[in-house]
Amino acid sequence: MFGLPVTTTLLIFGFPVLWVLYTIGFLVVSRHWSEKADES
Amino acid sequence: MNTTVILFLVFYYVVVIGIGVWSMRRGATDDLEGYLLGGRNVGPLVTALTLQSTAMSGFMFLGAGSLAYTQGYWAFWYAAGDLGGGVLSLSVIGRRMRKLSRMTGSLTAIEYLEHRYPSPATRMIAAGLSVFLLAAYVLAQFIAGGKGLELVTGLPYPVALLIALTVIIVYTFLGGYLAVAYTDFFQSLIMIVGVLWILGAALIHVGGLSAANAAIAEIDPTLLSVWGKDLEFHGQWGVVAGAVLVFSIGYMGWPHVVTRHMAMAQPKTARLAGAYATAWNLLFVSSPYMVGVLAIIILPNLEDPELAIFQVAHTLLPSAVTGIVMAAIMAAIMSTADSLLLQTGSIASRDLYERFINPKASDREMVMVSRGLVLTIGIVGYFIALVQPPAVFDVVIFATSILTSAFAPAFICAVWWKKANTPGAIASMIVGSLTSFVWEAGNLADTTTLAPVTVGLLVSTLTIIIVSLATQSIAPVPDHIVAAMNETAKVGPIPKRMLAMSDVALSPEAEQIESILGHGREEP
Numbered sequence: 305m306f307g308l309p310v311t312t313t314l315l316i317f318g319f320p321v322l323w324v325l326y327t328i329g330f331l332v333v334s335r336h337w338s339e340k341a342d343e344s
Numbered sequence: 345m346n347t348t349v350i351l352f353l354v355f356y357y358v359v360v361i362g363i364g365v366w367s368m369r370r371g372a373t374d375d376l377e378g379y380l381l382g383g384r385n386v387g388p389l390v391t392a393l394t395l396q397s398t399a400m401s402g403f404m405f406l407g408a409g410s411l412a413y414t415q416g417y418w419a420f421w422y423a424a425g426d427l428g429g430g431v432l433s434l435s436v437i438g439r440r441m442r443k444l445s446r447m448t449g450s451l452t453a454i455e456y457l458e459h460r461y462p463s464p465a466t467r468m469i470a471a472g473l474s475v476f477l478l479a480a481y482v483l484a485q486f487i488a489g490g491k492g493l494e495l496v497t498g499l500p501y502p503v504a505l506l507i508a509l510t511v512i513i514v515y516t517f518l519g520g521y522l523a524v525a526y527t528d529f530f531q532s533l534i535m536i537v538g539v540l541w542i543l544g545a546a547l548i549h550v551g552g553l554s555a556a557n558a559a560i561a562e563i564d565p566t567l568l569s570v571w572g573k574d575l576e577f578h579g580q581w582g583v584v585a586g587a588v589l590v591f592s593i594g595y596m597g598w599p600h601v602v603t604r605h606m607a608m609a610q611p612k613t614a615r616l617a618g619a620y621a622t623a624w625n626l627l628f629v630s631s632p633y634m635v636g637v638l639a640i641i642i643l644p645n646l647e648d649p650e651l652a653i654f655q656v657a658h659t660l661l662p663s664a665v666t667g668i669v670m671a672a673i674m675a676a677i678m679s680t681a682d683s684l685l686l687q688t689g690s691i692a693s694r695d696l697y698e699r700f701i702n703p704k705a706s707d708r709e710m711v712m713v714s715r716g717l718v719l720t721i722g723i724v725g726y727f728i729a730l731v732q733p734p735a736v737f738d739v740v741i742f743a744t745s746i747l748t749s750a751f752a753p754a755f756i757c758a759v760w761w762k763k764a765n766t767p768g769a770i771a772s773m774i775v776g777s778l779t780s781f782v783w784e785a786g787n788l789a790d791t792t793t794l795a796p797v798t799v800g801l802l803v804s805t806l807t808i809i810i811v812s813l814a815t816q817s818i819a820p821v822p823d824h825i826v827a828a829m830n831e832t833a834k835v836g837p838i839p840k841r842m843l844a845m846s847d848v849a850l851s852p853e854a855e856q857i858e859s860i861l862g863h864g865r866e867e868p
Contacts, residue, residue, distance in 0.1 A: 337614075
């Protein structure tokens with residue numbers, strides 16, 4: 305893609321996808337945090 | 345000298361200082377918790393953006409550009425880790441650290457370590473390491489600021505350096521953490537606008553990414569690989585791991601970044617802040633590296649690769665737009681430098697001066713000492729940056745690698761592993777930092793193909809595990825710490841008996857906070 309080797313394409317576009325998935329996973333796992341009362 | 349660019353920068357500086365003044369009036373700066381942590385009242389968006397803009401220093405516009413210009417797409421290994429550094433830190437230690445720091449009454453990251461791993465030696469070693477490494481890190485920001493202003497304004501380097509440094513110190517003085525957080529927020533937005541603008545202009549200039557890659561392949565096809573120019577790093581997974589780790593797990597070892605967790609309005613603030621951090625990173629992180637790669641075609645004979653992004657902006661953009669881009673570059677530099685200065689001043693004043701020299705110091709006195717130290721660091725930094733300025737990339741990688749190796753395992757285990765004890769943490773900090781330092785100083789990465797941070801982090805982690813397990817019988821984790829960790833694991837309000845529960849013999853400030861909060865008051 306874009307004239308790049310496959311490994312370079314994976315490096316540039318694959319890692320952002322992984323971090324987006326990680327963030328979504330974090331939001332799902334921690335969804336009960338916001339349901340609790342004030343924690344301060 | 346370009347008048348339009350200078351006008352933009354002057355306007356930008358005025359806005360930044362204006363935000364600092366506004367923050368000062370908004371927060372009570374004579375109160376130490378207000379000065380150091382913004383009264384622990386920072387919401388998710390500001391938390392995310394102050395964390396990210398602090399983590400993204402002048403390195404992004406000088407070091408990242410230089411690395412991509414000289415090594416091609418290999419540089420993206422650093423971006424790969426950096427993209428997730430914020431959410432990783434917020435998700436792994438964010439909520440728990442906020443809660444534990446509140447329960448122990450900790451106001452600095454180093455004080456927090458002493459409360460979790462009770463011993464004066466913990467604070468002495470951690471504070472000493474931090475002050476030295478953060479000062480080195482801030483030095484890189486001064487140099488970056490001076491170089492950038494010199495190029496754009498045509499002013500002599502000493503004058504440009506003095507202007508950049510003065511603006512940073514003035515608004516760090518003004519309002520403490522809150523001024524830093526809100527200026528960081530503003531600067532993070534400027535950074536996004538600036539970097540995307542220059543990336544867009546560069547892509548248009550080279551005829552798109554495919555055309556750019558074809559042109560780079562004609563110059564040197566190895567620049568398109570993930571192994572660097574001439575495949576210099578081919579198969580060196582230890583070096584690759586270092587590039588990814590230093591700006592991902594690394595976040596959890598940097599005192600100026602983890603302090604953001606302690607200043608959050610709520611432990612649960614970490615949740616939304618993590619999402620914002622990822623969104624911001626997706627827009628920002630890869631762009632400076634890409635501009636550095638494109639500069640290979642745009643400016644093939646650049647004398648100083650660290651100026652690749654500055655020069656691309658200077659070459660491609662009209663003056664008015666260059667002003668915005670320059671403001672973005674200054675924003676990256678200053679948003680990190682102010683946090684580093686505040687953190688270094690805080691650690692030196694609270695963790696060294698108050699803890700070991702004058703335990704009876706008042707809040708007002710402490711703020712004054714912190715400001716005095718910020719000024720001293722600025723002056724000393726100015727002369728070092730003037731006389732012998734090292735490469736920004738080298739200084740940042742040196743400082744962040746050692747900080748990561750020294751502190752990441754201690755901060756992570758502080759909230760996740762109840763057996764992590766004082767001897768384990770102290771040994772981990774000493775062995776981790778020494779290993780990373782020796783690896784850096786001895787250039788051992790070349791012979792072993794292992795990056796300093798890879799080795800340092802591994803050794804530091806093993807040390808805290810082995811020493812903690814071996815010393816459980818002679819140095820068990822105190823019961824009140826175990827109880828606090830059990831409470832930290834729960835999601836919900838902090839019980840009144842757990843507030844400011846740290847041993848007052850070790851932390852006089854806990855007694856103050858406890859008296860302010862009052863006994864028997866249940867947290868809402």
